[in-house]
Amino acid sequence: MTDDTERHNAKMAKKKAAREKIMATKTDEKGLIIVHTGKGKGKSSSAFGMIFRCIAHGMPCAVVQFIKGGMSTGERDLILGKFSDACQFHTMGEGFTWETQDKSRDIEMAQAAWEKSKELIRDATNRMVLLDEINIALRYDYLDIADVVAFLQDEKPPMTHVVLTGRNAKEELIEVADLVTEMELVKHPFRSGIKAQAGVEF
Template identity: 85%
Template sequence: MTDPDTDRHNAKMAKKKAARDKIMATKTDEKGLVIVHTGKGKGKSSSAFGMIFRCIAHDMPCAVVQFIKGGMGTGERDLIIKNFSDLCDFHTMGEGFTWETQDKSRDIEMAQAAWAKAKELIADPVNRMVLLDEINIAIRYDYVDVAEVVTFLRDHKPPMTHVVLTGRNAREELIELADLVTEMELVKHPFRSGVKAQAGVEF
């Protein structure tokens, strides 16, 4: 004797699967995506590095350019440089957050150098994914011209290369260009309760 609740559940799931399979059958294209992670919530870079580690797991060459971070070590950078430098080209071009450096001309110089390196890495079709970590911050402060970034990604990015751009306050021009945009929403953060950034969570 079968359970009516189980029968109803199975029938519902079968119907849902059929509908899902029908939708999935129409999704046949592949392309290199422009992906933006923005918002005030935590997790923008963490999520982007998750994708970098997926590329590494699939033996797909990739690269990282960090535009702001650089004043301190991070777990992702240490792990990649120590174990996966053959697959992931890692460049920390920043020297810390702008309120730490307090040198605008130096910040602009470093951001421009990071953007030059980013263009080089993106233009190389060997790289399947390039992460531009915290580039939105550099764009927000006009250290890097958003129009130049949009034009380069639109006109010069190889067709199968994914580019991920992280940082708060993503410009509308980037959001419009992007294929995938995620905004991290801040609900609660321990920093507001006096808890400092901790290894394994923030870095």
């Protein structure tokens, strides 16, 4: 072996030993409160990636969509077509607020979606529940953030993961979350006149 190879191997062995020491201290498991927020793309996409992981592991899960209406999406079509026995899917919204233009109806639908969410979260057989775009409903005060936080703290089963997506996550939610990821917008094709496309956005 060359000197460079020996130095590299020794460095990697040292890193491996340090990593194993750290990992040996990580022994707890718990159901996480996970928030995906920010202006960048990928919040729901990442959350659905975790839903598909649960399905692959045979872990029952559920999705509640707070804003998206009746439009076909790849995730929903795949889950309903192939995995409805593993993942319950509830599209409770009727579209984005600027499309519905009916605040009282939006509030009614958001509150119905929250009631369904609580039902699914309380069912401890569901290992993960995705609340897609709930942050939008919270931003517009269609739901009471204090009620949502109190429920997650007091009633979520210990091993259930709850994922909450959407821009502008409330500080109160970020505070109680175990994992928060903010998607940062660097560049988006929409600004160059490119419309949303199947397989990328839906």
